């Protein structure tokens with residue numbers, strides 16, 4: 079049996095992916111893997127018993143990736159699972175930035191008496207807005223969310239300009255060729271009535287939008303941050319709002335200072351919070367976790383290489399080790415000493431870490447621990463697992 083520990087609200091549909099015959103959920107003091115959303119894993123200790131952490135969602139800045147990698151803990155996310163939810167919220171926020179719908183509703187609800195319609199017609203002009211049609215929007219980051227935002231806003235008749243110097247081939251294909259791309263962030267900022275950010279929080283992206291970038295924006299522009307706090311320098315934004323340089327800031331990452339400012343609209347980290355996105359993310363995370371725990375195959379990892387080798391032999395050895403020369407030689411020498419014949423093998427690396435998967439014929443279960451211990455004597459080996467093929471193992 080393996081135990082999955084969860085943090086945050088994880089959709090039942092995702093948990094249902096774990097068959098009760100082989101998994102328990104939140105039952106063990108020493109779980110085998112974690113299934114989380116925004117839980118701050120920098121402040122949540124986890125030990126080497128944790129083989130993997132699956133983040134149902136996109137951002138992984140809540141997970142100490144270097145520590146996890148050094149411990150041999152594979153971290154996954156669920157690319158694109160909540161991108162439509164974020165896109166739809168961005169459309170809503172753009173509309174709210176253009177038309178004072180919320181104050182207008184609050185006003186309308188307070189109206190009373192027999193002449194409500196008279197008061198309505200007399201007062202509604204206080205709530206006149208503007209239209210999105212023909213306005214320009216700069217989309218910073220053209221990944222799963224940004225590419226969808228670019229398409230949706232183009233469909234609304236906005237003039238879209240994108241910026242993503244690191245765009246993946248897959249996302250570049252998804253992006254309409256009609257959407258022009260800026261060479262520099264400055265070029266995007268200078269041309270946009272609205273600027274929306276859809277990039278991960280990394281050291282490099284800390285305060286990507288600061289005082290200098292805000293100065294490059296159009297006077298009266300609207301800024302949206304539905305990526306992460308820390309990507310936008312909130313103090314610089316508040317100064318720019320007070321000075322009238324930008325007109326509104328809409329963010330999913332509130333602070334007391336932001337919430338106290340009338341030109342700021344704060345939403346409570348709602349981007350990925352729809353029923354559909356929660357189910358998508360939980361299912362995808364659970365499936366990815368199961369694949370890794372049961373077969374050792376890796377996809378959608380943010381710290382380990384992808385590996386997809388059909389599990390056909392009775393036994394599979396998986397080894398996480400440092401990416402240094404002659405590892406495969408040293409590993410196979412040990413296996414040869416046990417007279418073990420290799421059916422299939424794959425070795426992949428990603429930066430400092432490497433992953434070797436070896437398929438072979440059945441050996442007695444009693445030998446597992448001895449072989450595992452011997453392989454662990456190689457100093458660069460971090461973790462060894464021996465997986466039984468549930469179909470072929472005798």
Ligand SMILES: NC(=O)C1=CN([C@@H]2O[C@H](COP(=O)(O)OP(=O)(O)OC[C@H]3O[C@@H](n4cnc5c(N)ncnc54)[C@H](O)[C@@H]3O)[C@@H](O)[C@H]2O)C=CC1
Pocket residue numbers: 135136137138157158160161164218219220221222223224241242243244245246249276277278279283286304305306330347348349350351
């Ligand atoms: N508010 C919410 O609830 C949600 C927030 N997010 C945030 O949005 C981020 C993006 O999500 P996805 O689009 O799904 O991720 P993604 O990985 O598909 O796309 C991110 C894109 O940003 C680009 N990028 C990175 N640094 C950049 C920079 N300095 N300038 C321009 N482009 C840059 C990358 O090349 C990539 O194409 C996540 O990392 C997460 O922090 C995502 C989902 C929900």
Ligand SMILES: O=C(O)C(=O)COP(=O)(O)O
Pocket residue numbers: 115116134135136137138160347349350351
């Ligand atoms: O996917 C992301 O990066 C998000 O920010 C969504 O976070 P959540 O799963 O709603 O806590």
